[in-house]
Amino acid sequence: MPTLTTREKLIQAGHEVFYREGFLSVGLDRLLNEVGCSKQTFYNHFESKDDLIVAVIDEHHRWWSSEIRDRIERVAGSDPRGQILAMFDVMYDIIHDPDYRGCIYINAAVEFPQPHHPAHQSARKAKADGVALLQDLAERAGATDALVVAQEIDMIIEGALITQQVAPDCDVCTIARRVAETVLDKYVPTRV
Numbered sequence: 138m139p140t141l142t143t144r145e146k147l148i149q150a151g152h153e154v155f156y157r158e159g160f161l162s163v164g165l166d167r168l169l170n171e172v173g174c175s176k177q178t179f180y181n182h183f184e185s186k187d188d189l190i191v192a193v194i195d196e197h198h199r200w201w202s203s204e205i206r207d208r209i210e211r212v213a214g215s216d217p218r219g220q221i222l223a224m225f226d227v228m229y230d231i232i233h234d235p236d237y238r239g240c241i242y243i244n245a246a247v248e249f250p251q252p253h254h255p256a257h258q259s260a261r262k263a264k265a266d267g268v269a270l271l272q273d274l275a276e277r278a279g280a281t282d283a284l285v286v287a288q289e290i291d292m293i294i295e296g297a298l299i300t301q302q303v304a305p306d307c308d309v310c311t312i313a314r315r316v317a318e319t320v321l322d323k324y325v326p327t328r329v
Contacts, residue, residue, distance in 0.1 A: 160248045209223040217275070217277035221271065221290060293317050294313065297309040
């Protein structure tokens with residue numbers, strides 16, 4: 138395994154502690170102690186804690202963009218309609234992981250509700266890329282309106298993620314998948 142740079146260590150440690158405890162509740166000094174670097178070293182890599190938070194969100198997004206594609210393909214193969222529905226199988230695995238602390242993008246948007254804040258913008262971009270993935274899959278599945286399919290499926294996913302945080306005993310993935318199938322039945326022609 139390659140040795141991490143100080144910047145990479147800060148992003149990795151930031152990801153672990155911010156995801157576990159929240160972006161705003163963790164002070165910079167604590168994070169620097171965990172990594173073992175000085176403030177001067179930190180400021181050689183980042184302008185501020187907010188700059189690190191954006192780097193954490195962006196790095197998570199780079200990783201997740203690849204990871205979600207790999208996971209849905211493992212579940213559904215190359216079938217785009219199946220890959221859309223596989224999102225709910227992947228979601229099930231994620232939300233039932235003991236380390237799950239909610240969607241990092243939703244967490245960031247909640248902690249930084251101002252739309253102009255860089256962390257909020259970074260989370261919003263990641264979410265928009267998720268819609269773009271769904272739109273691509275819907276187009277490949279032959280949807281009559283791929284953007285509408287993507288937006289509706291995304292809304293189902295977001296609702297399921299929020300519901301899971303509020304009511305973890307609810308079977309959100311089964312319910313969400315059932316609703317998603319209805320959307321797909323409406324917009325994606327059945328192949329004979």
